Each structure stands twice: as structure tokens, then as C-alpha cells.
Amino acid sequence: xxxxxxxxxxxxxxxxxxxxxxxxxxxxxxxxxxxxxxxxxxxxxxxxxxxxxxxxxxxxxxxxxxxxxxxxxxxxxxxxxxxxxxxxxxxxxxxxxxxxxxxxxxxxxxxxxxxxxxxxxxxxxxxxxxxxxxxxxxxxxxxxxxxxxxxxxxxxxxxxxxxxxxxxxxxxxxxxxxxxxxxxxxxxxxxxxxxxxxxxxxxxxxxxxxxxxxxxxxxxxxxxxxxxxxxxxxxxxxxxxxxxxxxxxxxxxxxxxxxxxxxxxxxxxxxxxxxxxxxxxxxxxxxxxxxxxxxxxxxxxxxxxxxxxxxxxxxxxxxxxxxxxxxxxxxxxxxxxxxxxxxxxxxxxxxxxxxxxxxxxxxxxxxxxxxxxxxxxxxxxxxxxxxxxxxxxxxxxxxxxxxxxxxxxxxxxxxxxxxxxxxxxxxxxxxxxxxxxxxxxxxxxxxxxxxxxxxxxxxxxxxxxxxxxxxx
Ligand code: C2O
Ligand code: CU
Ligand code: CU
Numbered sequence: 001x002x003x004x005x006x007x008x009x010x011x012x013x014x015x016x017x018x019x020x021x022x023x024x025x026x027x028x029x030x031x032x033x034x035x036x037x038x039x040x041x042x043x044x045x046x047x048x049x050x051x052x053x054x055x056x057x058x059x060x061x062x063x064x065x066x067x068x069x070x071x072x073x074x075x076x077x078x079x080x081x082x083x084x085x086x087x088x089x090x091x092x093x094x095x096x097x098x099x100x101x102x103x104x105x106x107x108x109x110x111x112x113x114x115x116x117x118x119x120x121x122x123x124x125x126x127x128x129x130x131x132x133x134x135x136x137x138x139x140x141x142x143x144x145x146x147x148x149x150x151x152x153x154x155x156x157x158x159x160x161x162x163x164x165x166x167x168x169x170x171x172x173x174x175x176x177x178x179x180x181x182x183x184x185x186x187x188x189x190x191x192x193x194x195x196x197x198x199x200x201x202x203x204x205x206x207x208x209x210x211x212x213x214x215x216x217x218x219x220x221x222x223x224x225x226x227x228x229x230x231x232x233x234x235x236x237x238x239x240x241x242x243x244x245x246x247x248x249x250x251x252x253x254x255x256x257x258x259x260x261x262x263x264x265x266x267x268x269x270x271x272x273x274x275x276x277x278x279x280x281x282x283x284x285x286x287x288x289x290x291x292x293x294x295x296x297x298x299x300x301x302x303x304x305x306x307x308x309x310x311x312x313x314x315x316x317x318x319x320x321x322x323x324x325x326x327x328x329x330x331x332x333x334x335x336x337x338x339x340x341x342x343x344x345x346x347x348x349x350x351x352x353x354x355x356x357x358x359x360x361x362x363x364x365x366x367x368x369x370x371x372x373x374x375x376x377x378x379x380x381x382x383x384x385x386x387x388x389x390x391x392x393x394x395x396x397x398x399x400x401x402x403x404x405x406x407x408x409x410x411x412x413x414x415x416x417x418x419x420x421x422x423x424x425x426x427x428x429x430x431x432x433x434x435x436x437x438x439x440x441x442x443x444x445x446x447x448x449x450x451x452x453x454x455x456x457x458x459x460x461x462x463x464x465x466x467x468x469x470x471x472x
Contacts, residue, residue, distance in 0.1 A: 076205030122448025265424025368463030
């Protein structure tokens with residue numbers, strides 16, 4: 001429950017996040033403050049893909065959710081929760097080749113694995129009904145019969161998920177396919193996953209979790225390292241950014257507002273690349289960019305920073321150090337992936353997101369999550385249009401909506417057609433207080449119960465979730 005004081009704090013702080021229109025954020029000066037650690041003293045860790053057991057019909061991974069002591073702040077270790085013992089592990093899967101993950105739970109809290117962005121059958125979606133109790137294990141089956149995209153794996157056990165994610169248990173899951181391989185985008189060592197998040201760390205390395213502490217997490221981590229540096233060649237790189245934060249939004253800019261190319265979002269490649277200078281990455285979103293470092297002389301250092309900070313926070317996220325030249329056969333083609341045709345909507349639904357101060361709960365259409373209630377039953381093959389309304393004008397709290405199972409298209413925001421940065425498939429959309437957005441979605445094959453929810457983990461924990469049951 002929020003008490004009045006933390007509520008007021010939450011409202012005021014969320015106001016910083018929410019009430020600043022992007023136009024104003026553009027002109028805002030990054031705020032400088034004494035950071036707990038000196039930025040750019042540790043190198044970025046680039047995860048190598050985990051090695052599965054290759055069986056005839058699928059790749060098998062064994063992932064244990066367990067605690068581990070890892071080095072985050074120099075000279076200390078932090079007790080974190082992991083999938084497999086390290087922060088930011090990476091799974092690379094191939095379209096058409098299923099992955100089975102055997103998840104063993106060595107934590108003392110329930111854990112349920114969810115492939116965020118995955119088109120997966122209900123039994124493998126991480127529904128709270130399928131929680132893996134401490135000491136138990138379970139198989140999760142991912143068919144990978146969907147287009148290439150960057151996804152991530154996290155806990156979905158109701159009540160424990162916010163803390164499990166905060167404490168580090170999150171894997172990046174990259175799905176590749178032949179259509180994307182055929183494009184000349186940067187590949188191999190020049191295709192890098194970056195998990196972004198915030199955290200509160202004490203000087204001795206202790207990772208501090210507070211459900212309501214979203215404005216007191218001043219250390220930014222990239223792949224588990226605090227404000228690292230990354231040595232790059234003077235050529236193009238593809239970066240797959242995944243925001244695994246509980247509540248933190250990153251509004252990124254490169255150097256002094258240098259240009260980069262936005263190429264993909266949650267559901268994979270955009271129809272066409274979008275030259276950009278600002279990149280918003282809201283919790284649970286994936287955004288992919290290509291940065292061409294060939295325009296910087298060797299020896300340059302270019303800082304990626306966020307323009308949305310709480311008072312006293314250092315804005316730096318990551319520094320790119322251009323250390324060498326390299327050949328660059330890669331390029332960003334003028335068209336990337338055709339726009340999916342989701343058909344003409346035949347069903348309308350509204351999702352009103354609001355905070356109830358009396359109950360201390362976050363609600364969708366006036367109701368908190370109830371595992372025994374099905375909120376609606378979409379029919380397979382029928383296109384729907386959903387209106388998401390953020391009613392939290394008084395508390396100025398941003399909210400998102402993330403339906404499991406299918407990606408959607410953003411139709412419009414506040415009645416204005418979605419821009420080119422949102423022209424691809426999405427699975428999580430954030431809506432500012434007093435604003436609304438419409439999305440188009442079509443459920444196609446799997447039946448059963450799936451969740452939809454706000455992906456600000458505190459809100460989700462405090463009720464902002466519902467269930468839909470797909471029927472033929
Ligand atoms: Cu990241 Cu229910 O999802
Ligand atoms: Cu999800
Ligand atoms: Cu919310």
C-alpha cells in the first residue's frame with residue numbers, strides 16, 4: 001500500500017517523467033550531479049549467446065533461476081537473482097526452430113518464465129497458474145514461428161515478478177530469420193544487445209529493492225555494468241536496446257544530439273529506417289538503432305545519455321570509444337520489412353488505466369487483477385481495435401499496455417496517426433497522463449488464457465493486469 005507521503009512523492013516524481021512533452025525534453029539540459037561511481041570506468045560486457053543442447057527438433061536450454069554474487073560496482077560484489085548465474089544472458093533462436101527451456105527454480109520465491117514478445121501457447125506463457133515453486137522445474141516451449149525480433153525473458157509469477165526482474169533475472173532473446181539475414185545490416189560482433197536498467201546500489205554493492213523506490217535508483221546499468229564504456233571500430237553497429245527496468249524510461253541521445261538510424265521496435269524491423277536524434281525506450285520496450293561511427297575520428301568518445309532524469313541523477317548511460325578503423329560492408333537499406341496487414345477491425349475495446357488512492361491500487365477499467373476473472377474473450381482471426389486511456393491526470397503517472405501473445409500496430413495517439421518510429425509491430429505501448437492511443441490487434445491461433453497489463457512493474461504488482469481468454 002502506498003501511504004500518503006510516498007504517494008505524493010510518486011505523483012511528483014512521475015510528473016517529471018510524464019508531464020514533460022517530448023518537445024521540451026529535447027531542449028532540456030542534462031542534469032549533472034555527483035554520481036555514486038565515476039562513469040566509464042568499467043568495460044561493457046557483451047554477452048555471448050548461451051549454448052543449447054541441439055536435439056533433432058529443437059534447441060534445449062537449462063536455465064536455473066538462482067541467486068549469484070556478481071561484480072557490478074568495482075571492488076564489490078552484489079547478490080542478484082539471475083537466469084543461469086550471470087546478468088543479461090543472451091539466447092539466439094532461429095525462426096522455425098523451436099526452443100525448449102527447462103526452468104529450474106532455485107530461488108525461495110515462485111518464478112514463472114515469460115517470453116516477452118513471444119507467440120507461444122498458453123501453457124508456456126508464464127501465466128501465474130503455471131508458476132514454478134521453489135525447488136521445482138518446468139519446461140517452457142517456444143515455437144519461434146514468428147518474424148525476427150528482439151524479445152526478452154522474465155519472471156511472471158504474480159507478486160514476486162517485480163522484485164525478480166529488479167534483482168536481475170532477465171535474459172535477452174534474439175530471434176533471427178532468413179528475411180532479416182538477407183539484409184546488409186551490421187552482423188556478428190557488430191550486432192550488440194544492450195539491456196538497460198536503473199538500480200539502487202549501496203557503496204558495498206548491496207542491491208536495494210523498494211517497490212515504491214522508482215525515483216531512487218540512480219545507477220544506470222548496461223548489461224549489468226554501471227555506466228560502462230565500449231570500444232568500437234569506426235564503422236556501423238547495430239544495437240538492440242532492451243529496457244528491463246521496473247519503471248525507468250530512457251530518453252536517449254548520442255553525443256551532442258548526433259544522428260543515428262532507428263531500424264526496429266518490439267516486433268522487429270520497421271517498414272523503413274528512420275533517421276533520429278532522440279530514442280525513447282520505455283520499460284519492457286525494445287528499440288534497435290544503427291550507429292555509424294565512421295563519421296568520428298579514431299580517438300573520439302561519444303556519450304549516450306538520457307534526457308529524462310530525476311533531480312541529482314547523472315544522465316550518462318554508456319560511452320562509445322572509437323579505437324580503430326575497420327572495413328564496413330554493411331548498410332541500412334531504404335526498406336526493411338513490409339507493413340503487416342492486420343485487416344479491418346470488427347471489435348472495439350477500451351482500457352482505462354488509473355490509480356485508486358483509496359485502495360492503493362492500479363486499475364484497468366476500474367478493476368484490479370483477479371486470477372479468477374476473465375476480462376474478455378477475443379475470437380481468433382477477428383481484428384480488434386483497442387483504445388488505451390491514461391486517466392491519471394491528477395497523479396501524472398505514465399502507464400503502458402502490454403498484451404501477451406500478439407504484436408499490434410499503433411493506429412494513432414490522441415487522434416493523430418502514429419509516426420514513422422511507431423510504424424512497425426509493437427507489444428508494449430506507453431501512454432502519458434490524460435492521453436490516449438489506439439492499437440490494432442488480431443489474435444490468430446493459440447487458445448487459452450493470456451495476460452494483459454501495464455509494464456511498470458510497481459503498477460502491475462499493485463493490480464494493473466487482466467486476463468483474456470482466446471476462443472475459436
Ligand atoms: Cu514482459 Cu506480461 O510481460
Ligand atoms: Cu509479455
Ligand atoms: Cu501503469
